[in-house]
Amino acid sequence: MSKIDLSNISHSYNPNETNPVYALNPFSMTWQDGARYAILGPSGCGKTTMLNIVSGLVRPSAGKILFDDKDVTDLKTEDRNIAQVFQFPVIYSTMTVYENLAFPLKCRDFPQNKIDERVNSVSETLNLKAFLNQPARKLTADQKQLISLGRGLVREDVAAVLMDEPLTVIDPDLKFRLRRNLKEINEKYKTTLVYVTHDQNEAMTFADNIIVMSEGEVVQTGTPKDLFERPNTTFVGYFIGSPAMNLFETEAVSQSEVKIGSVKIKTSTDLSKIKNKKIKLGIRSEFIDVIEKEGENTVKAKVKKIEDFGNFKLLTAVAENFIIKSKIDREKPISDGEINLHIPAEKCCVYENEKLI
Ligand code: ADP
Ligand code: MG
Numbered sequence: 001m002s003k004i005d006l007s008n009i010s011h012s013y014n015p016n017e018t019n020p021v022y023a024l025n026p027f028s029m030t031w032q033d034g035a036r037y038a039i040l041g042p043s044g045c046g047k048t049t050m051l052n053i054v055s056g057l058v059r060p061s062a063g064k065i066l067f068d069d070k071d072v073t074d075l076k077t078e079d080r081n082i083a084q085v086f087q088f089p090v091i092y093s094t095m096t097v098y099e100n101l102a103f104p105l106k107c108r109d110f111p112q113n114k115i116d117e118r119v120n121s122v123s124e125t126l127n128l129k130a131f132l133n134q135p136a137r138k139l140t141a142d143q144k145q146l147i148s149l150g151r152g153l154v155r156e157d158v159a160a161v162l163m164d165e166p167l168t169v170i171d172p173d174l175k176f177r178l179r180r181n182l183k184e185i186n187e188k189y190k191t192t193l194v195y196v197t198h199d200q201n202e203a204m205t206f207a208d209n210i211i212v213m214s215e216g217e218v219v220q221t222g223t224p225k226d227l228f229e230r231p232n233t234t235f236v237g238y239f240i241g242s243p244a245m246n247l248f249e250t251e252a253v254s255q256s257e258v259k260i261g262s263v264k265i266k267t268s269t270d271l272s273k274i275k276n277k278k279i280k281l282g283i284r285s286e287f288i289d290v291i292e293k294e295g296e297n298t299v300k301a302k303v304k305k306i307e308d309f310g311n312f313k314l315l316t317a318v319a320e321n322f323i324i325k326s327k328i329d330r331e332k333p334i335s336d337g338e339i340n341l342h343i344p345a346e347k348c349c350v351y352e353n354e355k356l357i
Contacts, residue, residue, distance in 0.1 A: 001158040002033060002067040002068040002160065002192070003030065003031065003033045003067075003068055003069075004030070004031040004054060004055070004065070004066070004067055004159065004160060004192070005028075005029075005030050005031075005065065005066040005069070005186070006027070006028060006029045006030075006031075006050075006054070006063065006065060006067070007028050007063055007064045007065075008026055008028055008046055008062060008063040008064070008068070009024060009026065009027060009028070009050075009053060009060045009062070009063035009064075009065070010022060010024050010025055010026040010027070010060065010061055010062045010063060011023050011024040011046075011049055011053060011058065011060045011061050011062075012061050015061045020061075022216055023046050023049045023214045023216055024046045024049055024050060024053075024060075024216050025217050026062070026063070027218045028063075029211070029216070029218065031160070031192060032192075033068075033190075033192060034186070034190040034191070034192055035192060035193075035208060035209060036182075036183065036186050036192075036193045036195070036206060036207045036208050036209070037192075037193070037195065037207055037208075037209045037210070037211060038146070038194075038195045038196070038197060038202070038203035038204075038206055038207035038209070038210045038211070039051065039194065039195070039196045039211045039213060040197055040198070040199075040200060040210055040211065040212050040213070041198065041199070041213030041214055041239075042198055042214070042239070043198055044214040045214055045215055045216065046213055046215075046216045047164070047196045047198075047213060048164055048196065050213075051067040051162050051164055051194065051196055053065065054082065054160070054162060054194070055077055055080065055082045055084050055162055056075060056076055056077035056079075056080050056082070057070070057077055058125065059074075059086075060073070065127065067080070067081075067159050069158075077235065080159065081157060081158050081159045082158060082159055082160060082161075082162060083104070083151070083152030083153070083155060083160075083161045083162070084152065084159045084161075084162045084163075084164070085148050085149050085152045085161065085162070085163040085164065085166045086148070086164050086166070087147075087164055087165045087166065087168050087169075087171065088145075088168075088169060089141065089144035089145040089147065089148045090148050091137070091144050091147050091148060092138045092329045093135070093136055093137035093223075094135070094137075095135070095136055096132065096133055096134060096136060097128055097131045097132050097133070097134055097136050097139065097147060098123075098132040098133060098134055099136075100136050100147050100150075100151060101119045101122060101123060101128075101132075101147065101150045101151060101154055102115050102119050102154070103151065104151055104154055104155050104206075105118060105119075105154055105155065108155075108157075110180075118154045118155075119132070119154060120155070122153050122154050122185075123150065125153075125181050125184065125185055126146045126149060126150050126153075126178075126181060127144065127146070128146055128147065128150060131143065131175065133282050141169045141170075142169060142170040142171060142174055145166060145167070145169050145170055146178075148166070149163070149166060149178075150181075152333045153185055153189070153191065156189060156191075158191070159192070160191070160192035160194055161191055161192070161193050162194045162196075163193070163194065163195045163196065164196045165196055165197055165198070167179070167197070167202070175202070176205075179202065179205055179206045179228075182195070182346075183206065184204065193200060199241075200239070200240050200241075200280060201284070202261065203224075204224045204227075204240075207224075208223060208287070208301060209221060209223065210222060210223070210224060210227055212227065212235075212236050212239065212240070214233075214235050214239070219232060219233050219235055219236055220232040220233065220236050228240060228241060228284070229284075229347075230349060230356065231245065231282065231349060231356065232355065232356050233278055233351070233352045233354050234247055234282065234351050235354065235357055237282045237349065237351075241284060241285075243285055243314065244323050244350075245282045245284050245285075246282065246283050246284070246288070246324055246325055247280050247281070247282050247284060247351075248260050248280065248281045248282075248322055249267075249278065249280060250278075250279055250280065250281045251277050251278060251279070252271045252274055252277045252279055253269050254271070255270065255272045256268070256269065256270065256345075257271075257273055258271070258279065258281050258350065260281065260299060260319070260320075260322055261319065261320035261321070261322060262320065263299050263300075263319070263320075265281065265297055265343055265345075265348065266296065266297055266345040267281070267297075267345050267348040267350055268345050268346045268348065269348065269349075269350040269357050270357075271350065271357070273346070273357075274352050274357065275352070276352065277354075279350055279351060279352050279357070280350070280351040280352075280354070281348055281349070281350055281351075282348070282349040282351060283343055283347055283348055283349070284347065285314070285325040285326050285327045286327045287343075287344055287347035288324065288326035288327075288333060288341050288342065288343055289326065289328070289341070289342045290326065290328055290332065290339050290341060291340050291341075291342045292317070292340070292341065293340065294340045295340075295342075296341075297342060297343045297344065297345055298340040298341060298342050299319045299321060299322075299340070299341045299343065299352045300338055300339075300340060300341075301317035301318060301319035301324055301338070301339055301340075301341050302317060302319075302337070302338055302339075303315065303316075303317050303334060303335070303336055303339060304316045304317055304318050304323075304338070306334060308330065309330075311330065311331070312327050312328065312329065312330055313327070313328050313329070313330050313334075314326075314327055314328075314334070315327075315328055315334060317339065317341060319341070324341055324356065326341060
């Protein structure tokens with residue numbers, strides 16, 4: 001396993017044209033040895049490009065890749081000691097499941113007892129033990145993907161296992177179990193795992209560290225809690241969470257207050273240095289509550305819709321011309337008419353030019 005540094009990396013697939021398009025804008029980042037990362041962002045934002053730069057399939061237009069402080073930028077994939085799992089399974093169809101899993105170890109001349117031990121352990125974790133002697137081509141699509149995953153996981157000596165949307169072909173129930181298995185593998189073998197996905201739930205349930213990308217930029221790196229509570233940009237607030245963060249066009253009216261329509265809302269942000277009074281206020285629907293009496297930081301609103309999601313209710317309300325969404329306790333009685341919504345100051349995020357102040 002290795003610590004991986006991406007230092008001032010950027011990439012264009014057409015660097016020599018007059019107007020090169022950058023699939024990745026310059027960024028630097030460190031992946032700690034043994035941790036679990038998810039690279040999360042919509043299709044086309046540069047996730048695969050980033051992963052392929054680490055594995056060596058793509059050479060970055062600028063910057064360096066270091067494994068344990070050793071520059072590997074010019075090393076070929078084979079020489080980087082990386083295991084990569086792709087969206088669709090790659091298996092040796094003429095071999096048995098056992099032979100597929102053993103292959104990376106055989107190629108590196110591991111002793112037979114070590115091969116047996118690793119193949120047994122990994123096949124147990126991935127529920128492939130019963131199929132070890134079967135020809136790999138006879139297995140279902142998701143089992144084949146498990147073999148691909150397994151081949152990445154059998155080697156203890158890899159710098160990292162890189163997975164690019166690996167569970168796309170796998171059904172939802174099994175996906176959940178597999179993500180848990182991957183976590184177990186990470187804890188047991190201390191394998192650095194990097195998991196690319198466009199699905200926030202996958203990212204949040206799998207990783208301790210999430211790298212959020214948008215249009216070739218790394219917009220935030222943090223824990224699920226960081227991304228949920230303090231999104232760095234309005235994009236992260238909108239992209240992470242369900243429903244998306246409430247975002248209001250507001251105006252600063254004092255050093256800590258903004259106005260939503262005609263209502264003043266206190267925030268815990270220092271607004272004394274903003275350049276433009278027009279700023280955005282972000283607040284998660286989870287933090288907005290319906291309260292009896294109006295008071296500080298309450299907004300009068302009309303109930304527009306209440307959706308019952310079983311474990312909570314999602315309330316959509318209208319205040320002047322703002323739509324406010326609030327997640328409320330499913331037992332809480334809500335009147336049909338006018339209600340008071342409380343927006344806690346300490347949960348407010350304020351954005352200037354879409355960036356958190
Ligand atoms: P993601 O994996 O997040 O969907 P990619 O890294 O595949 O994103 O792509 C990022 C951008 O680079 C996209 O605009 C895509 O069209 C472009 N791109 C990806 N691969 C190539 C390539 N081989 N040649 C030219 N452009 C590419
Ligand atoms: Mg991709």
